[in-house]
Amino acid sequence: MTVDAERPDLVVGDDGLARPRWASSDTLLREYYDTEWGMPVRDEHGLFERLSLEAFQSGLSWATVLRKRPAFREVFAGFDPEAVARFDDTDVARLLTDARIIRNRAKVLATVQNAGATLRLREDGGLAELVWSFQPDTTPEPRTLADVPSSSAESRALAKELKRRDFTFVGPTTVFALMEAVGIVDTHLLGSHRRGTSGVWA
Template sequence: MAGDGRCGWCGTDPLYVAYHDTEWGVPERDGRALWEKLVLDGFQAGLSWITILRKRESFRDAFEGFDPERVARWGEAEVARCLADPGIVRHRGKIEAAIGNARAFLRIEERDGFSAFCWRYVDGAPIRNAFSSAAEVPAWTPLSARMSKDLRAEGFRFCGPTIVYAWMQATGLVNDHLTTCHRHAEVATLG
């Protein structure tokens, strides 16, 4: 716990604090934004989230505004362009996964709507946890494992149970702000 009424994981970095105070845990209902955040969480695997936050605008530029229709059409030329871009995480597997994830997103979007597909796992309303310490917050849950398995069955990659749970927290499917954090109650009213 940070001494200022925030979840301690955000530390004091102004970018991280702003992300915590304005974005993390806020229920996201836009399918395209949900997809963007899932792709970014996939890129975060093995790295710190602050690294991704610092590169987020470069990712948006490199991935054409995270337009899934455009990214779904990418081929080797676009992969090579991204691998040469120092502004993003240059990992062939993650870049290729983002392309496949765009294709999977479009299939789900056409069939169900990606937002509806995601929010169905929590019956349309955020899960409101009441953890008072970071030690209580799980790295993954049976629900994130089920959602991960279903996303992989749809063709998604870099979406294991831990990545999916971090994404669920970030997009407000789960409110895991600590009860001692000023955002816990604020975010709970947004569901």
């Protein structure tokens, strides 16, 4: 690997492709960056899963969540919101004893609550329609990692609306991370091989 002299936050891999440092030092993160992060997700199931995982990531590294994602999918019924909304105290107790996931009671309860909120949104267009309605007119153009914002006017507004709709663990930073992950904004560094590949931003 070599560092791009003009853009020191980019690392050129053995394959000749430039990636940010965070996606260059770990095989799992590199695969996630190359194939998934920032690609459009426009369905209820996909957005509910990513919203849930972003909530679990709060205060932790994304690598931790990504390594545990298969277990999360298993114990949360594939992140089917209809199934998760039916979880009761017994299910919560089961989850809190499962060492394969992040055992945070508040985050587990938030996931169950958010599943119910997701179902109720179906009466008003659905989760995907709501989330994507907050797509901004422009997207950041960061040259360095320091240029990447942690929130935006749109993420603050979406967080407020989600809370109004009875979602929880959806602060502006968590919501902005969701918007990055599902392609609503493109915060790939300029010069990265993934910049502009989502098709959302020309």
